[in-house]
Amino acid sequence: MxxxxxxxxxxxxxxxxxxxxxxxxxxxxxxxxxxxxxxxxxxxxxxxxxxxxxxxxxxxxxxxxxxxxxxxxxxxxxxxxxxxxxxxxxxxxxxxxxxxxxxxxxxxxxxxxxxxxxxxxxxxxxxxxxxxxxxxxxxxxxxxxxxxxxxxxxxxxxxxxxxxxxxxxxxxxxxxxxxxxxxxxxxxxxxxVDLERFHPRRRDEAVRRALLGDHDRNDVVALYVGRLAPEKGLRRLYPLARARGVRLVLAGDGPMRNQLVEDLADTDTLFTGWLAGDELADLYASADVFTFPSNTETLGFVLIEALASGLPVLAADSAPTAEILGGSSGGAVVAEHDWGRAPQLIRSLLTPSRQTVSRAARRRSLNWxxxxxxxxxxxxxxxxxxxxxxxxxxxx
The missing domain is CATH 3.40.50.2000 (Glycogen Phosphorylase B;)
Known part of the structure; x- marks a missing residue:
């Protein structure tokens, strides 16, 4: 001793x-x-x-x-x-x-x-x-x-x-x-969260146009950031990938990537691979809505970064997610059986205006x-x- x-x-x-x-x-x-x-x-x-x-x-x-x-x-x-x-x-x-x-x-x-x-x-x-x-x-x-x-x-x-x-x-x-x-x-x-790096002022119309590709400028850029893995519930995003007026963007990589590419081959889903730092911050701020389909997380850091970036959130219903959103009008939760309605839910979330829900999302993050x-x-x-x-x- x-x-x-x-x-x-x-x-x-x-x-x-x-x-x-x-x-x-x-x-x-x-x-x-x-x-x-x-x-x-x-x-x-x-x-x-x-x-x-x-x-x-x-x-x-x-x-x-x-x-x-x-x-x-x-x-x-x-x-x-x-x-x-x-x-x-x-x-x-x-x-x-x-x-x-x-x-x-x-x-x-x-x-x-x-x-x-x-x-x-x-x-x-x-x-x-x-x-x-x-x-x-x-x-x-x-x-x-x-x-x-x-x-x-x-x-x-x-x-x-x-x-x-x-x-x-x-x-x-x-x-x-x-x-x-x-x-x-x-x-x-x-x-x-890094409140300076992840900020609404990073919104860049040139980045948004690149994310939209051939889509109309009034269409919705729906973003997912994270590992492409089975436990992330990514199949819940398939209705968004096939919805008119929505461009699904998946930022990340992982064991499910090849399966996702195959399943979504008939869509124009954009796979960006891993992004980090300022490039990731620009991506968050330049999208229109963040999607968080996982209900197995102990917290969900990407959800916090999205809110800090002024990005409204459509998230799977779970206790940690509800804890983060805290009833903010900058986000909405989706029951497990209800992801087929994700395109309609996104449009409801963005009404009356994206600016309103963006400000609410950012306000939710200011104490972090x-x-x-x-x-x-x-x-x-x-x-x-x-x-x-x-x-x-x-x-x-």
Whole structure:
């Protein structure tokens, strides 16, 4: 025990040392990556030190200045999650990195595969650990016709999150769900959005004309942003693809792309591939309505970015979606059986004018800010460290 006490860095009153373990860091339209990148940037700006433990080949060289990065060997297969990279759970390199970095606290996002090694190393070094829950795998399995896997999935998640001091969730809906599956204690990690980058002023008629293609300028550009994967409910968008007066634009990539291209070959659906940064922000602001067909999300970052861009939203009915929209007239929810009416619902949403619903969408986002969200996260870290310090004398 004395050796572990010597290892432990004394938490400072100012900046902390935070080690993050993440299953991915790829530069893609991914809510977990979006949140982590923004959080790391804000932590560095506030004077905290950061270590990232991520899979190799996952875009790790695109990170804020001063961030230390450890890449673990990874594997991928085009038959699994569309070729997504998975880091191997090698504990040795992780433990060496943590010993060298001497973090105050370890935060593991979605501790599934690579996260197992980070959790084991942190436990060996008796470091305080926070985990965060970002994907409702059990619900996704049920929607994929694999409901029998729900029980084993929750059992595995209980095991993974059970070794942490606190599990963070991204919405109040998840804060209510996890305790029902005996994952506790949980705490809300507030969300944020880059309100300067995602802004209605980026609306560009030249971009909109390019999105419309041969369509009439008065037609509606209906945008989807995200992974092209079965759990996203993308077949619900087929009525929009075939509706007169609507141009469906799908921004993203994933294992379902080829199937979508085949199914929608008789339509003029536009596939843009992955977009990011200012190009993505211009796309949001220049569309007319955002479509969000997934009801398996724990939050839905693209939904938040769309609202900040002044883009009215047509979204699948779910607890996290209702939490984000909050009754705003800048969005409407669609029951699972009602997506056949999506073209009519969009026209109703845009009445009396797009400008009116755009302003309502933007107003809904104005209280969401990454600085505020990260300050709340730091408060959670400090609370965990305080409990850990009180425990230490008793443990010795």
């Amino acid at each position: 004395a050796e572990q006490q010597r290892f432990r860095a004394a938490p400072t009153l100012g900046g902390m040392r935070i080690a993050f373990g993440s299953e991915t860091w790829a530069p893609s339209v991914d809510g977990v990556v979006t949140r982590l990148r923004a959080t790391v940037t804000e932590l560095r700006r506030a004077g905290h030190e950061v270590l990232l433990i991520v899979p190799d080949g996952a875009g790790v060289r695109e990170h804020p200045d001063g961030v230390r990065v450890v890449e673990l060997p990874s594997v991928s297969s085009r038959f699994v999650s569309g070729g997504r990279i998975f880091g191997l759970p090698w504990r040795g390199p992780v433990e060496r990195a943590l010993r060298e970095f001497r973090p105050d606290l370890v935060h593991v996002l979605s501790p599934y595969i690579l996260g197992r090694a980070v959790l084991a190393a942190a436990e060996s070094l008796e470091l305080p650990v926070v985990t965060s829950f970002h994907q409702d795998l059990a619900t996704a399995a049920r929607h994929a016709g694999l409901g029998l896997l729900s029980g084993p999935i929750w059992a595995y998640l209980r095991h993974q999150h059970g070794s942490s001091d606190r599990t963070l969730v991204t919405s109040q809906a998840m804060a209510e769900l996890l305790p029902r599956h005996r994952i506790e204690p949980v705490e809300l990690w507030p969300f944020g 800010d990454w600085t505020v969200a990260t300050e709340a996260l730091v408060d959670i870290y400090r609370a965990v460290l305080q409990v850990d310090r009180l425990r230490a004398p008793a443990a010795s």
